[in-house]
Amino acid sequence: MQEVQGKLLNGLEASKLDQFVQDLKTKPDVAKAVNGPWRSRVEWQGGLKAKGYMRNHVASFDEPEGLGATDSAASAHEHILSAVGACMMTGFIFQATRKGIKIHNCEIALEGTFGNILNWAGLSDEDTPGYPEIKAKMYVKADATPETLEKIWNEAWKRSVVTQTVAREVKVTPSFEAL
Amino acid sequence: MDDSSLFPVTVVGSWPRPPWLIQALRKRQAGESSFKEFNTVADDAVLASVKQQEDAGVDIVSDGEQRRDNFYSFVVEKLDGIKLMTVAQLLDFVKDRASFEESLRALDVPAFAMKSPVAIGQVHARDSLALDELKFLKEHTDRQTKIPLPGPYMLTRSSWFPGLSDKAYPEIEDLGREVSGILRREVLALKDAGADFVQFDEPVLSQVVYGAEGAETFMCAALASRKDPTQELSYALELMNRTVQGISGIKLGVHVCRGNWSRREDVLLKGNYGPLLPYLTEMKVDQLVLEFATPRAGELEVFKEYGDEKEIGLGVVNPRSSEVESSDLIEKRVIDATKLFDPSKIYLNPDCGFGTFAERPVNDATTASAKLRSISTAAKRLRQGIPIAA
Numbered sequence: 329m330q331e332v333q334g335k336l337l338n339g340l341e342a343s344k345l346d347q348f349v350q351d352l353k354t355k356p357d358v359a360k361a362v363n364g365p366w367r368s369r370v371e372w373q374g375g376l377k378a379k380g381y382m383r384n385h386v387a388s389f390d391e392p393e394g395l396g397a398t399d400s401a402a403s404a405h406e407h408i409l410s411a412v413g414a415c416m417m418t419g420f421i422f423q424a425t426r427k428g429i430k431i432h433n434c435e436i437a438l439e440g441t442f443g444n445i446l447n448w449a450g451l452s453d454e455d456t457p458g459y460p461e462i463k464a465k466m467y468v469k470a471d472a473t474p475e476t477l478e479k480i481w482n483e484a485w486k487r488s489v490v491t492q493t494v495a496r497e498v499k500v501t502p503s504f505e506a507l
Numbered sequence: 508m509d510d511s512s513l514f515p516v517t518v519v520g521s522w523p524r525p526p527w528l529i530q531a532l533r534k535r536q537a538g539e540s541s542f543k544e545f546n547t548v549a550d551d552a553v554l555a556s557v558k559q560q561e562d563a564g565v566d567i568v569s570d571g572e573q574r575r576d577n578f579y580s581f582v583v584e585k586l587d588g589i590k591l592m593t594v595a596q597l598l599d600f601v602k603d604r605a606s607f608e609e610s611l612r613a614l615d616v617p618a619f620a621m622k623s624p625v626a627i628g629q630v631h632a633r634d635s636l637a638l639d640e641l642k643f644l645k646e647h648t649d650r651q652t653k654i655p656l657p658g659p660y661m662l663t664r665s666s667w668f669p670g671l672s673d674k675a676y677p678e679i680e681d682l683g684r685e686v687s688g689i690l691r692r693e694v695l696a697l698k699d700a701g702a703d704f705v706q707f708d709e710p711v712l713s714q715v716v717y718g719a720e721g722a723e724t725f726m727c728a729a730l731a732s733r734k735d736p737t738q739e740l741s742y743a744l745e746l747m748n749r750t751v752q753g754i755s756g757i758k759l760g761v762h763v764c765r766g767n768w769s770r771r772e773d774v775l776l777k778g779n780y781g782p783l784l785p786y787l788t789e790m791k792v793d794q795l796v797l798e799f800a801t802p803r804a805g806e807l808e809v810f811k812e813y814g815d816e817k818e819i820g821l822g823v824v825n826p827r828s829s830e831v832e833s834s835d836l837i838e839k840r841v842i843d844a845t846k847l848f849d850p851s852k853i854y855l856n857p858d859c860g861f862g863t864f865a866e867r868p869v870n871d872a873t874t875a876s877a878k879l880r881s882i883s884t885a886a887k888r889l890r891q892g893i894p895i896a897a
Contacts (some may be wrong), residue, residue, distance in 0.1 A: 358746075390510035431615065432533065432537070433593075433595075434619075435595065435617040435619050437611065437612065437617070439612075467617030467619070467620070469533075469620075
């Protein structure tokens with residue numbers, strides 16, 4: 329492993345990552361700003377299509393044709409899988425880069441199976457309509473020992489915002505207004 | 508009978524790379540070293556590979572494919588217009604990504620680890636594909652030499668990718684003509700330089716026959732666009748014969764297996780040679796280098812109706828297992844084979860290479876050496892008069 333200061337490693341400046349962590353540690357206003365709130369606004373696009381607007385970004389959603397939809401984009405629950413994986417990867421790359429580890433390739437394969445789709449359809453109250461389990465497997469090629477990489481991986485998923493959001497019972501506060 | 512020329516022992520090609528060679532390969536692939544610099548490191552790996560083959564009693568040696576990332580992707584170092592792309596990079600161009608995902612799941616491999624040479628422009632030979640390998644090999648061994656080359660169908664199928672290749676080659680057949688010309692010139696150059704044996708690797712043919720739709724194995728990333736098996740096999744035959752037509756004075760072989768990327772037997776293809784034989788036997792090559800050491804290869808009896816016109820490179824050990832087959836077992840396999848094949852036309856080899864993919868070898872060098880030693884022990888005993896079945 330090599331300490332790299334001021335130079336790009338994995339497409340990142342390790343010194344900037346260190347500075348960011350230092351700011352979180354010493355500047356309460358920075359930590360407060362990063363904590364959120366984070367927001368999304370989801371707009372119906374006709375059929376089962378929707379768009380989620382997040383800051384200056386947009387993500388599209390649709391459903392498979394079996395549901396009478398057009399399958400023009402991934403389903404919302406598939407986005408969850410990607411979000412979990414992307415968040416795990418963010419943590420992994422962030423921490424590996426801070427340790428000066430060069431990453432050659434990194435990939436996470438995720439998979440989930442609904443507890444009971446009949447529940448979603450209102451045909452049953454048994455089980456859960458959601459994923460009772462999400463499997464995530466990381467493949468990585470990097471200049472470090474497998475033991476070092478696995479340790480970083482374990483830290484990454486245990487401290488992943490999205491992973492820990494879906495892994496814990498999140499209080500969802502729905503509200504409603506008909507116009 | 509006692510004939511020292513019987514049952515020559517050879518390899519299919521690849522040998523596990525040492526860790527320092529993998530490091531050098533990674534540097535090369537990251538653009539941090541030149542091909543020449545990489546080759547200087549690889550020279551030592553080739554020497555080690557050859558020594559281990561010689562010490563194990565191999566009669567026809569290869570260079571262990573130590574200079575190659577895998578048995579077909581290495582062409583990107585030698586050809587202009589072809590770029591090595593990972594399946595991860597190809598995902599942006601694949602129409603049916605869901606089927607690719609299925610395959611990755613089944614194989615338990617990351618998309619970044621699977622690489623395929625893809626034609627992204629007019630393909631020209633910048634350099635000979637394997638002449639440098641042969642010259643170095645011949646300088647360092649007095650054994651006969653085998654040079655594996657990607658088969659014309661394999662190279663064409665893997666390289667033609669809709670959305671990336673069709674500007675230079677609107678149809679796959681256009682690229683196929685280019686590829687067969689390049690390979691033909693290569694064989695002639697290798698022959699002139701004194702190669703004894705050129706083996707075309709066409710493992711993807713088994714995928715054509717036995718690979719389920721939607722469960723591609725990435726031996727050929729573009730296989731998703733294949734036509735029906737009969738058409739594909741006919742095309743493979745046409746390409747091979749266009750490549751080798753009229754060439755003599757060098758032994759030519761074609762190698763087919765059912766995959767060599769995993770030690771898990773359940774993820775590799777299975778099925779006998781029956782559907783392939785009408786095409787393989789029409790190829791204008793001298794030898795069929797085939798796997799026989801696992802039940803997945805099916806029963807030998809399917810060869811009965813095709814006679815023994817061609818030589819057989821008989822796969823007698825599984826390159827993917829830790830257990831070393833005993834020479835007794837190998838002898839029995841050979842004797843069984845002599846019931847169908849002329850003993851004078853039987854060569855002995857493992858089912859496939861020991862390190863087909865540089866980063867994912869299926870065995871270690873110690874086990875590979877032991878397996879080759881077991882083959883050569885069996886060969887010696889067979890030559891000394893083990894009764895050959897009529």
